[in-house]
């Protein structure tokens with residue numbers, strides 16, 4: 347698998363082009379036993395100390411875990427409420443009666459997909475799944491290898507595709523086969539990953555972690571095609587508004603130089619402004635050692 351250097355910028359290509367993903371993968375195979383997702387994550391974290399990688403990392407990973415676990419608990423609570431309202435005469439709210447369907451944009455080599463997958467596999471309803479979309483072929487191949495090695499291939503599906511293409515493919519396809527670059531792979535599989543078109547339901551939980559300047563554009567695209575619904579989908583996004591950036595803005599407002607909240611593209615403030623208006627609640631969480639935050643938008 348590829349160690350080919352690229353002349354394009356890292357944020358565009360999605361990996362360093364110097365082979366570090368190859369060595370990270372090798373490190374995982376040598377230091378983690380198979381079918382042990384915790385050990386795979388630990389190996390990726392250890393390697394990250396030696397050689398900087400693009401993963402979310404442990405601290406923000408734990409913030410992502412927390413958001414997902416809270417989401418699972420909230421669904422359980424809503425389900426119980428729905429059961430008790432059948433037996434009483436109270437007004438019933440929304441009843442989530444299907445396994446969780448999660449989507450990740452930006453798999454890289456699978457770190458956050460494994461974090462999400464291990465929680466879905468152990469703490470969510472049986473059959474809960476994550477589809478994770480990655481534009482870079484080499485990254486997607488490493489991610490598939492790591493997901494399988496971690497024993498999560500029944501829960502996590504990595505697709506080599508740009509998210510824009512994934513949305514188009516799924517919207518225009520028929521209901522028979524799973525589409526995308528992995529088309530042949532899935533044709534005869536009794537897949538746990540039904541097509542979006544199969545049931546025309548928005549994803550329940552979405553993690554956005556690809557390129558900040560495109561967060562808002564792609565969120566709107568997913569909304570326009572029904573993949574995301576502000577009344578249903580919990581959306582988590584990484585690399586949101588660094589503390590320094592937020593502080594500078596507050597100081598500018600205090601000095602009268604700026605009026606309202608920031609809407610810049612490069613810190614995903616435009617995204618933040620939008621979800622802040624459309625979702626019921628949006629909070630940003632920062633770790634002690636992290637420059638920027640993770641936003642959690644709840645319906």
Ligand SMILES: C[S@@+](CC[C@H](N)C(=O)[O-])C[C@H]1O[C@@H](n2cnc3c(N)ncnc32)[C@H](O)[C@@H]1O
Nearest residue numbers: 360401402452454457458480481508509555556
């Ligand atoms: C920061 S990394 C993701 C890290 C990963 N979520 C983790 O924590 O392990 C960003 C990834 O997004 C991918 N990416 C960028 N634009 C994309 C797009 N339009 N569709 C799908 N993937 C994209 C890049 O190739 C890169 O691998």
